[in-house]
Amino acid sequence: MKVLRAVVMALLLGWVLPAVALVAVPQLTGRVVDQTGTLSSGDAAQLTQRLADLERRKGSQIAVLIVPTTDGEPIEQFSLRVAEAWKIGRKKVDDGALLVVAKNDRRLRIEVGYGLEGVLTDVTTKRIIDEAITPKFKSGDFAGGVSDGVNRMIGLINGEKLPEPEPAHWDGSGLTDAFPFWLALAFVVSGMLRGLLGRLIGSIATGVFVAGLAWYLVGILSIALGAGALAFVIAMFIDFASSSGRGSGGWSGSSGSSSSSSSSSSGGFSGGGGSFGGGGASGSW
Template identity: 65%
Template sequence: MTAMLWQAIAILAFILAFATTASADVAIPQLTGRVIDQTGTLSSSDIATLSQKLRDFETRKGSQIAVLIVPTTQPETIEQFSIRVADAWKIGRKKVDDGAILVVAKNDRHLRIEVGYGLEGALTDVTSRRIIDEIITPKFRTGEFSGGISDGVDRMIRVIDGEPLPVPSPTVNFGNLDDIAPLFIVTLFASIGVGGFFRAMLGRLVGSLATGGIIAVLSWLILGSAAIALALGALGFVIGFIADLFSAMAPSSGRSRGGSWSSGSSAGGWSSGSSSDSGSFSGGGGSFGGGGASGSW
């Protein structure tokens, strides 16, 4: 009898553990980009195009918009899940709270526009519901998920554009490490090699300044970041100046000053980088209070 009782307790414990696991909330995805699709609904080109659109909008307006597609939010409602996502991601600028998130639960056939405090006057509950009902869900019903999301985001952008928001503060764009690393290497070689030519013509100080200036301009054209351009330019000046100082102090090797230096690299191989958001996007600290609207198709 005792053995049967223990078996019954073990079976009951197993059932309870299974039920608890089955009812666990869906984990909030890590914020790795402006568009996160856990269902494979969007193609890589769709994601890249949409991400670029949202990136350009943030640069111009300051407001952040993110898109999340998940298979399901069960056992939570989409409203419960979306506010958890908003609290975790903190889309939008801190104290401006100008973020919005479009969440799609594909298998549940539910979607929601979650709106930050700072946008509730423009992207109202009524406006959000109209965007869902009139723009997004009609295309979802025909299987045009990419078109529905893209058109919905376009309308969200137009609505937010009409809201007077603080002008985006100048930010330091550190770019992608894949872009900066090659530029750092080129800076090193150009400071010593190409810089030797300018120092031979213009003198140590002026030649080093000219080398640093050229590196800074080219870096700015490639990365679009004044901060990084200035940093690389300054680095080029320092490396060139010190290298020339040491070469002047070193015993003569029989070569003419600057005559045997070579650049060791060419600017022709520089790349503007990938359009991917991977690793370079994060929320700005925005707050949400449950504003927005939900819908289904």
């Protein structure tokens, strides 16, 4: 019985430990994720701009990931894990692609979503790797190799007939992040409207004005109503605070700069729900 238990334990450890040791999937912080510092900030910015332009025009998403190593895991398995976690490309269109470079391993792969397998075939992606990327990598020009490879991918996707991208809306989901903006707008507008209409009516008019503006910018009713309600509360608070201040020697607004949290330069990029099935090609240099 002890021998059987030992054998079972050995088998379990042999299956579990390699899975535990897998390199963690990097966080998706933007269209270009470079964990090696290989790309300069200018190179990454230019590449990001081209990928963002592709998404605006075609709806397709391409992401680039550069890691030091996959730590012994086949790059095909690693890149597929990343693609499944990031979900690059639109849901049900599956028009995403991922370029993964494991720099220290001297390995790379182009992972292709289901919806692009007709244009970025296994043969085509292999040619992109062999003709556009690895020659530059061999000469030490990693930025040039990534750029040329991405350009070839974009050129092919440009010629593919895909569903039109949805009209872009300002992402109003982070309403609380825009609190300083709504505060300033409510302060200015409410000052004018309360002077003309009185405290209550002026505050209501402020809320209606901000709600209308939010609806125009966002196009999402719940966000617009939330912004309007927030503006109404702010307007009432401003009036109450200023009235209290006049009665107690003046209300001192915090003249120090409100610490605005600087957001990361990812631009709020996220995958659109695309699916991958292992299409694409790998290479080395």
